[in-house]
Amino acid sequence: MLNDFTWNMTGYIPKHQVNPHGDGIIPYVAERIFQLEPEPPSVGNLNEYILSALHEKNLLHFSFFLHHYEPQLNKRIKSFLGVDGGDLYDTDRFLDIKLSCREQMLQKLMDYDPAKGAEYATYIFPFIRDAMLRFRMGEEKWSVSSLTNYKMVRSMAWLYHNTKDAVNEFSKKYNCDLALAEEYLKVVRGIRNQQPFYVTDEDGEETGEDVALDDSWNYTDILWNGIQAEKVQRAFEKLNYREQTLLEKRLAICMTCGRVGSWKNRPTFEDLAVMFEGSTASGAERAYRKAMDKLTELLVAEGAIHAVRLKQKSKTKRKKKITAAIYEYQADCDGEWGEISVDFENGTAEIIRLADWDTIKTNWFANEAIRYILSLSPDALKKYMLVPLEPPLIS
Structure with a gap:
């Protein structure tokens, strides 16, 4: 039981302040909440952290594992959110899912058996997916009795959307009678108009098919x-x-x-x-x-959309990491350029000069540019970018 474990973080602190200005957690920090300072001791393989955690019954080593595993976990959650149709940079939802995944990883730590040959990162892979599905199951308007039933409903939805005889295919896949398959089909048909949902394919992978859409398309x-x-x-x-x-x-x-x-x-x-x-x-x-x-x-x-054009004017580095940058921005690809100063270390930005066509009252284009820049890692930002924006209610 985890009750027998300690979690002594003496000597280590979070690398990024979670709420430095009282304005909530920015995406850049949300994707780095497991980062530690100083850097955890080096190991030849990440699984050594897990083995040390189990041997010493100290979850400090689990934190070391999370420090290095976090980019992979972020990638999985972003992929899930992209298929799910949600906002990739809804920070609160991103964090809720991320912490749900960490809780699942902790719960399954005691069940991990290194003798079976799989590394912990491989072993935990399907359980992370289950944690994300369970989170979404709690969000949706329709519900089922268990995660297993939830998966089977989604499987039937995929078959219904992609095969000619979903009932027979479902019956073969789960070795069940046709009557039970019919019941699952009724569930799928019953929720089609309640809320869009995305399904798994026959290998259990998420697909981009929204089976809540009607058979016709507009x-x-x-x-x-x-x-x-x-x-x-x-x-x-x-x-x-x-x-x-x-x-x-x-x-x-x-x-x-x-x-x-x-x-x-x-x-x-x-x-x-x-x-x-x-x-x-x-x-x-x-x-x-x-x-x-x-x-x-x-x-x-x-006039169908808005867009902001970005050009990196200068950047500041410390120990090979970009810590600050100045970007020029142009509203709707026209007019004089404005200027924005971005501090990546603190997750803040300042509007130096408004671009033509930006709104004086809301600074909408500048704020959208700042939101986009801070949503990405500094190393992922290019010198030139054109970012499409949804039409705002500009005043």
Whole structure:
């Protein structure tokens, strides 16, 4: 039992202050809440931390494991949120899920048996996924009696959406009678109009298929939830053939009819490079990014969306880490540039000069630029970025 363990953190403190200014936790810090200072002692393999925790009955070593495992955990949660359709940078929800995962990892620590050959990170993998599913199960309007039933409902939803005879396929998969399969199908049909939900494929992996959508599809609804289809179509038609093909293939959407395909089967950049002979995967990706930026500019010109253009003017480093930077920003790809100073260490920013077309009352474009910059690791930020924004209620 974990009651027999100690968790003595003497000599170690969190590397980032959780709430330095009383304004809540920013995304940059939320993704680093398990980081410690000083750096934990080096080991040859992360599993050594877990073995030490079990041998010494001291969860200090579990904290060392979390320190190094945190980027991988963040990646899994972001992937889950992206498929789930939620806001990737809803910090409170991100943290709630993250702490739920940590609780599950702690609970399963005592069940881990190194003698079976699997490292702890491999062993805990399915339990982290269960923790995220259990969290979402608690959020949704519909509910079932257990996580097992929840998974089976989602499995039936996938079969219903992707096979001709979901009842028979479900019966074979779970070795159950047809009557039970019919009951699960009734549950799926009953929740279709209550709340969108995403399902697992036959291998248990999350897919981007929203089975709450009706069997028919609507062009206007599909295209970015409310952006006028006519404006999108006009902007798209101004792209050249290569740009149109890259976007349609990679985004798995037909811009003529509005039909959306499965992202699971969309072509990789390697596939796209083959389509355009003489290109490499990295070249195809660069071409795709340029096409996305061009379409964004065209949509801004059509009045369908807003966007903020960012240019890194200067940066400050300490021990090879970017600690501060100054960015120029442009509202809706037009007019004079404004300027923003960003302090990554403290998670703060200051508007030095407003750009043309930014709103004096709300500074909406500048604040959206700051939110985006602080949502990413400083090392992930590029010198030039074009960020599409949802239309605001600007006053």
